[in-house]
Amino acid sequence: MPNPFFENLRTLENFGHSLRLPAYYYQPEDLDGIRPVLKTARESGLAITVRGAGRSYNDAALNGGGIILDLQAINRILEWQPGTGLIRCEPGVTLKQLWQHVLPGGWWPPVVSGTQATTLGGCLGMNIHGKNNYKAGTIGEHVLEFTALLPTGAEVTCSPQKNGDLFRAMIGGMGMLGIFTSITLQMKHMYSGLLEIQAWNAPNLSSQLEALETRKDKADYIVGWMDCTARGSGLGRGQLHQANYLPEGADPDAARNLQVGFQTLPSKFFGLVPKSLLHYFMAPFMNNPGTRMVNTAKFLVGRNKTYRQSHASFHFLLDYVPDWELAYGRQGLIQYQSFLPKETALPTWSEMLKLSHNRNLPSYLGVTKRHRPDGFLLSHAVDGFSLALDFKVTSGNRSRLAGMLQEFDQLVLKAGGRFYFAKNSETRPETALGFLGEETIHKFRSLKLRCDPDHLLESNLYRRVFGKA
Amino acid sequence: MPKPADQPFPHSTPLHHRQKAILVGASSGIGAALALQLADEGYSLALLARRTDLLSRLCDEINQKAGETLARGYPHDVCDYVSVPGLLQTILADLGGVDLFIYNSGVSLPVGLKKFDFHKDRRTMEVNLLGALAWLNPVAAMFQSLKSGQIVGISSVAGERGRVGNPSYNASKAALSSYLEALRNRLTRHGVHVLTVKPGFVETELLAGAKGTFWVIPADQAARDISKAIRTHKQDIYTPARWKWIMLVVRNIPSFIFRKLVF
Numbered sequence: 001m002p003n004p005f006f007e008n009l010r011t012l013e014n015f016g017h018s019l020r021l022p023a024y025y026y027q028p029e030d031l032d033g034i035r036p037v038l039k040t041a042r043e044s045g046l047a048i049t050v051r052g053a054g055r056s057y058n059d060a061a062l063n064g065g066g067i068i069l070d071l072q073a074i075n076r077i078l079e080w081q082p083g084t085g086l087i088r089c090e091p092g093v094t095l096k097q098l099w100q101h102v103l104p105g106g107w108w109p110p111v112v113s114g115t116q117a118t119t120l121g122g123c124l125g126m127n128i129h130g131k132n133n134y135k136a137g138t139i140g141e142h143v144l145e146f147t148a149l150l151p152t153g154a155e156v157t158c159s160p161q162k163n164g165d166l167f168r169a170m171i172g173g174m175g176m177l178g179i180f181t182s183i184t185l186q187m188k189h190m191y192s193g194l195l196e197i198q199a200w201n202a203p204n205l206s207s208q209l210e211a212l213e214t215r216k217d218k219a220d221y222i223v224g225w226m227d228c229t230a231r232g233s234g235l236g237r238g239q240l241h242q243a244n245y246l247p248e249g250a251d252p253d254a255a256r257n258l259q260v261g262f263q264t265l266p267s268k269f270f271g272l273v274p275k276s277l278l279h280y281f282m283a284p285f286m287n288n289p290g291t292r293m294v295n296t297a298k299f300l301v302g303r304n305k306t307y308r309q310s311h312a313s314f315h316f317l318l319d320y321v322p323d324w325e326l327a328y329g330r331q332g333l334i335q336y337q338s339f340l341p342k343e344t345a346l347p348t349w350s351e352m353l354k355l356s357h358n359r360n361l362p363s364y365l366g367v368t369k370r371h372r373p374d375g376f377l378l379s380h381a382v383d384g385f386s387l388a389l390d391f392k393v394t395s396g397n398r399s400r401l402a403g404m405l406q407e408f409d410q411l412v413l414k415a416g417g418r419f420y421f422a423k424n425s426e427t428r429p430e431t432a433l434g435f436l437g438e439e440t441i442h443k444f445r446s447l448k449l450r451c452d453p454d455h456l457l458e459s460n461l462y463r464r465v466f467g468k469a
Numbered sequence: 470m471p472k473p474a475d476q477p478f479p480h481s482t483p484l485h486h487r488q489k490a491i492l493v494g495a496s497s498g499i500g501a502a503l504a505l506q507l508a509d510e511g512y513s514l515a516l517l518a519r520r521t522d523l524l525s526r527l528c529d530e531i532n533q534k535a536g537e538t539l540a541r542g543y544p545h546d547v548c549d550y551v552s553v554p555g556l557l558q559t560i561l562a563d564l565g566g567v568d569l570f571i572y573n574s575g576v577s578l579p580v581g582l583k584k585f586d587f588h589k590d591r592r593t594m595e596v597n598l599l600g601a602l603a604w605l606n607p608v609a610a611m612f613q614s615l616k617s618g619q620i621v622g623i624s625s626v627a628g629e630r631g632r633v634g635n636p637s638y639n640a641s642k643a644a645l646s647s648y649l650e651a652l653r654n655r656l657t658r659h660g661v662h663v664l665t666v667k668p669g670f671v672e673t674e675l676l677a678g679a680k681g682t683f684w685v686i687p688a689d690q691a692a693r694d695i696s697k698a699i700r701t702h703k704q705d706i707y708t709p710a711r712w713k714w715i716m717l718v719v720r721n722i723p724s725f726i727f728r729k730l731v732f
Binding site for chain 2 (some may be wrong): 005006007008009010011014016018019021022044045046047058059064065066332334393398399401402405425426460463464
């Protein structure tokens with residue numbers, strides 16, 4: 001009884017290397033290769049998870065014992081209009097491919113994540129935001145149109161006007177309603193390959209949030225780094241980075257720095273140490289005292305300064321040290337991101353930070369951003385702030401960490417907060433119900449029933465948070 | 470294909486890792502004891518056996534003790550070879566992965582010292598060997614692709630010599646032990662561990678009515694030995710361990726003596 005199926009099995013990981021699950025792996029080379037995988041799923045009774053670059057920190061692109069449909073090879077740029085900044089791409093096109101294609105014409109993607117490895121299909125499925133969320137919204141707000149293949153076999157075209165309900169649900173729909181086949185985006189025009197950066201220290205959480213609030217009208221991008229190990233009066237201290245586009249004529253060197261070669265991240269540190277080795281040097285500091293030391297040093301040397309930096313260097317911090325996530329060790333890391341209204345952010349996060357200190361489970365990296373609401377169905381956005389916390393996972397801290405995150409969930413829900421499905425790995429159905437509300441979940445389920453009546457599309461994330469309808 | 474009617478298994482998340490195992494031949498004896506032992510260690514278990522009533526009772530016992538669905542029963546006759554790949558695929562999806570596969574099914578059908586019975590021999594081979602091969606082939610293919618996993622075969626000390634009392638049982642276990650050794654040699658290079666377990670006399674249905682037994686251990690003691698060997702990635706164990714020395718002697722009894730023995 002030969003069973004060729006088992007030979008397609010492969011162990012896949014999340015971005016944080018904290019969960020490994022097996023799945024039957026298919027990577028079609030073109031759009032025609034998608035339908036046979038749908039057929040295989042239908043015949044075998046297995047569900048499909050659509051996967052891009054696998055940059056979700058949780059189980060969004062994992063499907064234990066099911067089928068993974070990897071769209072990374074379907075990555076052609078179909079159409080580019082340098083005059084208007086309109087671009088039409090296949091879903092496997094990465095942000096890196098995208099910016100490198102549009103930059104020479106003086107364009108840049110309107111919204112980018114902290115890594116350029118993500119695919120557009122993944123970016124839309126999660127409706128990613130960047131450091132300009134309060135101003136530019138999510139990537140979904142810059143999608144003019146997309147086409148998708150539904151599990152029913154139907155092909156649909158969606159835009160804010162056409163099939164608007166599906167447009168607002170598939171963007172941010174975790175890949176559970178259909179498979180993006182082409183995406184049309186509006187790029188943002190710029191006059192320089194450089195950004196004007198201002199950096200300064202914030203002595204505590206309240207000053208950090210205040211800076212995000214007051215600067216938001218002037219800044220094109222703003223992001224905060226938080227030293228989550230600091231206690232007492234320095235609780236929530238950190239550094240802020242504000243970036244602004246250069247106006248026309250402000251950069252005499254624009255012709256040069258709008259070239260891809262200028263933007264590319266250096267591969268060596270001090271021109272000497274290959275950066276691919278750097279994570280080995282970081283690993284010894286990835287513990288409570290090590291992180292406290294490094295964070296304190298980073299905070300103390302932080303000065304007010306203004307400088308110019310390339311777009312790629314400013315945006316893609318996660319790519320600055322290749323494989324940085326390996327520094328977290330064999331058990332990997334998880335990220336816990338919460339979105340809070342501006343009124344409740346300060347007391348809630350203060351309580352969370354103190355709780356993490358009392359439990360001796362400090363986060364090794366905290367990142368703050370300013371947000372605004374959007375009109376997508378499964379939205380994570382609020383008129384307020386987000387705080388993303390990275391935690392190292394060890395075999396000894398798993399259950400304590402899980403317990404603490406459940407307490408965090410309650411604090412965030414009580415404060416009117418929300419969560420983001422590309423990040424948190426332990427969100428329970430009752431928590432999702434708590435922030436999305438019954439009506440939203442009902443709407444999503446009805447669309448799911450319409451687009452995917454046989455539940456061909458399911459991921460571990462979907463089963464964890466939404467379960468069977 | 471019979472569908473277990475109970476609740477789905479809980480999900481694995483980065484902070485709730487779950488070990489997952491398939492146990493074929495779980496309804497009684499070493500299999501049932503091993504299921505209880507592995508459930509105590511937190512495993513999610515797909516339990517397979519022919520006798521559905523025993524199987525569902527065992528699942529209930531495990532799930533009630535754990536307070537969540539750790540065990541689900543899959544009624545299965547190991548001689549239904551054709552159904553195996555499909556069932557493995559279903560279980561892999563239900564569990565969300567498999568870390569450990571255990572083949573424990575086995576029968577002993579003694580024929581009497583002066584009798585010969587092909588039908589009994591054939592049945593012994595079908596359950597003890599062909600059933601094992603039907604499972605081990607797709608399981609090996611699965612683990613080889615995944616470059617991880619652990620296979621456990623419950624063989625027997627009886628496989629080390631051919632004795633007058635039960636030729637086909639000896640032959641089936643000898644073949645199983647050899648097959649497992651060959652699998653180990655094939656799969657270790659792919660990151661897969663293979664453990665051959667050789668129990669001595671264990672208090673199970675298989676032993677009921679047998680004469681001349683000694684050092685009989687309860688099934689839960691054998692289960693503890695096996696689970697320890699699983700944890701430490703052993704290749705080969707006897708349970709209880711002292712059989713190692715007995716079998717060293719037995720293996721080396723010259724044939725001219727062995728022919729005269731009646732055990």
